[in-house]
Amino acid sequence: MVIYRIDGSLEGILCAVFEWFERKPGKIKLIDKKNYQPDAFSDTLEIFNDTKKADRVWKGLQKKLDKIWLRRCYCCFLSEQNEALNNLFEFICYVFSSPEGSTSNYGNTYVLAVAKMARKVEREKHRMEAFIRFQHSADGIFYCGIEPDFNVLPLILNHFQKRYADQRWIIYDLKRHYGLYYNLDLVEEIRMEISEERNLNKPSANRDSEKESLYSILWKDYFKSTNITSRKNTKLHLQHVPKRYWKYLTEKQLGS
Amino acid sequence: MSERIREKLNILADAAKYDVSCSSSGGTRKNDNKGLGDSHASGICHTYTEDGRCVSLLKILLTNHCIFDCAYCVSRKSNDIERAAFSVEEVVSLTMNFYRRNYIEGLFLSSGIFKNADFTMERLLRVVKKLRLEERFNGYIHLKTIPGASDDLIREAGMYADRMSINLEMPTEQGLKLLAPDKSHNDVIKPLGMVQNHIIQFKEERKLIKKVPKFVPAGQSTQMVIGATPETDKEIMHTADTFYKNFSLKRVYYSGYIPISNDNRLPILGTQPPLIRENRLYQTDWLMRFYGFNVNELLNDANPHLDIDIDPKLSWALRNLQHFPVDINVAPYQLILRIPGIGLGSAKKIVEARKFGKLRIDQLKKIGVAYNRARHFIKCADTPYQLKDYQGTQIKSFILAESKSKYLKNDFNQISLF
Ligand code: SF4
Numbered sequence: 001m002v003i004y005r006i007d008g009s010l011e012g013i014l015c016a017v018f019e020w021f022e023r024k025p026g027k028i029k030l031i032d033k034k035n036y037q038p039d040a041f042s043d044t045l046e047i048f049n050d051t052k053k054a055d056r057v058w059k060g061l062q063k064k065l066d067k068i069w070l071r072r073c074y075c076c077f078l079s080e081q082n083e084a085l086n087n088l089f090e091f092i093c094y095v096f097s098s099p100e101g102s103t104s105n106y107g108n109t110y111v112l113a114v115a116k117m118a119r120k121v122e123r124e125k126h127r128m129e130a131f132i133r134f135q136h137s138a139d140g141i142f143y144c145g146i147e148p149d150f151n152v153l154p155l156i157l158n159h160f161q162k163r164y165a166d167q168r169w170i171i172y173d174l175k176r177h178y179g180l181y182y183n184l185d186l187v188e189e190i191r192m193e194i195s196e197e198r199n200l201n202k203p204s205a206n207r208d209s210e211k212e213s214l215y216s217i218l219w220k221d222y223f224k225s226t227n228i229t230s231r232k233n234t235k236l237h238l239q240h241v242p243k244r245y246w247k248y249l250t251e252k253q254l255g256s
Numbered sequence: 257m258s259e260r261i262r263e264k265l266n267i268l269a270d271a272a273k274y275d276v277s278c279s280s281s282g283g284t285r286k287n288d289n290k291g292l293g294d295s296h297a298s299g300i301c302h303t304y305t306e307d308g309r310c311v312s313l314l315k316i317l318l319t320n321h322c323i324f325d326c327a328y329c330v331s332r333k334s335n336d337i338e339r340a341a342f343s344v345e346e347v348v349s350l351t352m353n354f355y356r357r358n359y360i361e362g363l364f365l366s367s368g369i370f371k372n373a374d375f376t377m378e379r380l381l382r383v384v385k386k387l388r389l390e391e392r393f394n395g396y397i398h399l400k401t402i403p404g405a406s407d408d409l410i411r412e413a414g415m416y417a418d419r420m421s422i423n424l425e426m427p428t429e430q431g432l433k434l435l436a437p438d439k440s441h442n443d444v445i446k447p448l449g450m451v452q453n454h455i456i457q458f459k460e461e462r463k464l465i466k467k468v469p470k471f472v473p474a475g476q477s478t479q480m481v482i483g484a485t486p487e488t489d490k491e492i493m494h495t496a497d498t499f500y501k502n503f504s505l506k507r508v509y510y511s512g513y514i515p516i517s518n519d520n521r522l523p524i525l526g527t528q529p530p531l532i533r534e535n536r537l538y539q540t541d542w543l544m545r546f547y548g549f550n551v552n553e554l555l556n557d558a559n560p561h562l563d564i565d566i567d568p569k570l571s572w573a574l575r576n577l578q579h580f581p582v583d584i585n586v587a588p589y590q591l592i593l594r595i596p597g598i599g600l601g602s603a604k605k606i607v608e609a610r611k612f613g614k615l616r617i618d619q620l621k622k623i624g625v626a627y628n629r630a631r632h633f634i635k636c637a638d639t640p641y642q643l644k645d646y647q648g649t650q651i652k653s654f655i656l657a658e659s660k661s662k663y664l665k666n667d668f669n670q671i672s673l674f
Contacts, residue, residue: 104608107619130300134357142356162294165287166392167356214258215353221262222354225270226315227305230514231529236308240301250359251303 001027003044006085008032010077013085014054016047017092030086057092064095069103072118078151079121087113124148125155131241132160133250134169135216136209143170145179145200146248153180161187172200216250223251265350267340271320271331272366275400275423276479276511279312284473285418291392293355293362295418299396300361313398314354315364318342318379322368326436327519328425328484331368335517341370344382351387355395362396362418363387369402377405377413384416396474403443407450414454419474419506422447424499427492431485434521444478448503451476475506482537483530484513484522489562490555493540497551500544510537536562543569546600547593566652570596573633574648580633585614596655597630628658 002025006012016030029042038044062070076088091110095102105111127148134142142164153173157180160171164182170190172179174197181190199207246252279299287294301310319341320331330337342350351363365383369376380399387393399417401410414420422444426432429441451472458471478499480492496508512529515522540562543549547569554568555561563571573580573596582591584606592603602624609615609623614637621627631639632651646654 105612106605106609106623107612107615112622126300130302132358136357144358162287164292164356164358165290165294166292211353215357217258218262218265218350219354219357219359221265222269222314223303223305223311225266226273226311228273228307228309228514231307231309231531233308234306237304237306240304240308240310249303250357 001029001042003036003042004028004030004047005033005036005044006030006047007049008034008080009049010074011049011051011054012047013077013089013092014057015049016089017057017096018050018053019045019047020089020093021096028089030082030089032082032085035082060096061092064100065103072114075118075121075125075155076114078154079117080151081117084113084117087117121150121152121155124150125152127245128152128156129159131245131249132156132171133248136212137207138209140209141168141170143172143200144248145172145174145197147175148173151176153178157187172197174200216253220251220253261346261350264340264342264346265316267338268317268320268342269315271368272315272317272364274330274511274514275315275364275366276309276509279477279507285394285396285470287394289392289394291394292352293393293395295361295394295396302359302361312361313364313396314351314360314362316342316347316350316366318347318365318367318376318383319370320368321370323371324369324436324438326425326439327517327521328435328481328513330516344379344386347383348386348391351395352391352393355393360395362398364398364400366400367402373402373404374406374409377402377409381409381413381416384413388416398474401447401451403439403447405447410447410450411454414451414472415469417472419477420451420472421477421479423479424495425479425481426485427480427482427487427495428485431487434485448476448478448499448505452503476503477505477507477509479509479511481513482510482534488560489533489537489540490557490560492537493544493551493555496541497544508541510534510541532564533562536564536568540568543572548590549594565656567596569594570629570652570655574652577648581635581639582633584620584634584636585610595630595633597626597628597633599624629655 004016004019006016013030016028020028061073065073073088073092076084076091087110091114094108094110102108103111106115128146132144132146134144136142151173153171153176156171160169160180161182166184168182168184170179170181172190172192177191177197179190179192180187241249241252285293285295299312301312303311305311317331319339320337321339321341322329322331322333325333347363347365351360354360355362365380367376367380380402384397384399387397396419397417398419398421399413401413401420401422403422410420424432424441424444425439426435432439432441454471455475458468461468462470480495482492492510499505499508512531512534513523514529515525515527518525540551540554543554544551549572554572559575562568566574573594579591579594582595584592589603589607592598592606593600598606602620605623606615606620606625609619616637617627617639620630620636632646632654
């Protein structure tokens, strides 16, 4: 087995596919540079990114796959999971070596794996669209920090840009240390100082706008009064709102 | 000031919580005016209450003052509770500010009837107009139609709301008459019919002239309270079916009655709401809307009640073993849908995947089939040869023994009332 060492980018994976079709050396394994540890028993091939090669593979894929499957590939990539990247690689190779329509072969391991991973990532995307809680700052920006399991900012950008067209906002990924800033015109990528990052999501009187605490209290009140005690079902509640998201949910913050 | 608004919100959200409709789906309203909000067809649940219901809309009453006295309703005239009323501005600013913080998908506005129907409806209309026209709000709005309001008001409201609803309350006329002598199903039928006609008419006009506004684009829904009156499941679902057919409703909601008063016409305080029954009714509703089942197949004179211990699809299959086993590799999609343990998603995948070769057990499992349940009803490429024909009751006991049904433990919730 040969290890293909990639830089973790989508371009890297596409280049790896290119290399594999050039050489066809049998079974390979992709490893992201970040997670790479030399292994005495396998050879390692360093994959250098080459936009031309990556483009060729992507164009080829566009011919083979419909929009839905292209998106699934992208989602699978955004999962940042090593296993998922390998499945994605195998899936792409499978698609190139099979006739039209091979993606509906749900009996194939890689077809299934990519579809499954994509679904997980889409679910996280959907959860972020649901669980993001903006706080209104004195300088007029609505901001929020998040720590999604997968790198979903690129997937939620569109949704928030369309929805909040008349207010400035920031959504910041505290895990991956980058965020989106919408300035009423377009969305740009931003990076903050670590000290600034830490302040996100912590209510603070000198940063929040005057009305911010009133509305967060009203929302907490609402959350409480809409509950029907005689139907309490904690298991179901936790299934819908896993605990790891609570720290970002206004309605789950104590005190009022 | 802020104390008063908190108080009002507590009272008027509390009073609105028994309305189960919460969906924000089915409306598409593009943000093309650089305003706030954009609704898409699927809708988003932003949080879930501790009882596990989704919260996607700010669901409130404009007021809980009411001139009527329906026994099943907390806002009824004779109930000794705190009363409050929002001003139009208050509802608008709550909605806008909650939406801006991504708390909600929109507004669900209902109201007790104060003074008279038109007076109340006119207020509701002012709220939606202000939101749409002054605030350029494109989020979702579900408006409750006030029974007895004039056609003109209802028609105008429909130009701004995404969904309208009016509750049937009780599944049968007798049930309703018992608890709300002033009301009748006709009060509901009339506005439902009116709105439906307008929907059709606006659609026709839009075909000719693009500028015609959308009218109630997410359609209409209704709600029935379950377990307050002695209707059978058959009566409930046949009523639902009729309303789906006659008024092309988007949804019918079933709300297990939660005792709120000592009225001797109603289950006593402290009685658990019939949660399992409610769940079974929703399952039946799904089977009718998405699985191609006719209501008569699921509920009829021989079977007027849904089983509590198993879901309606399984119980249909057990009553109709002559259709099984179904051969996964050749059966038509419609038949595959009827196999217990196979949902819409896996049925579609099966039909796609079998083009590539006969499917085996391990593949079915990977596709997402609940195999332990389905295996009693199917044949596939490597189905083991079976000598014995099992009876429905035997299959049922196999399945029950295997499934750790989450409801079984909660059996005490289901108390037989009559
Ligand atoms: S008319 Fe409506 S608000 Fe008034 S008591 Fe009856 S159900 Fe309740």
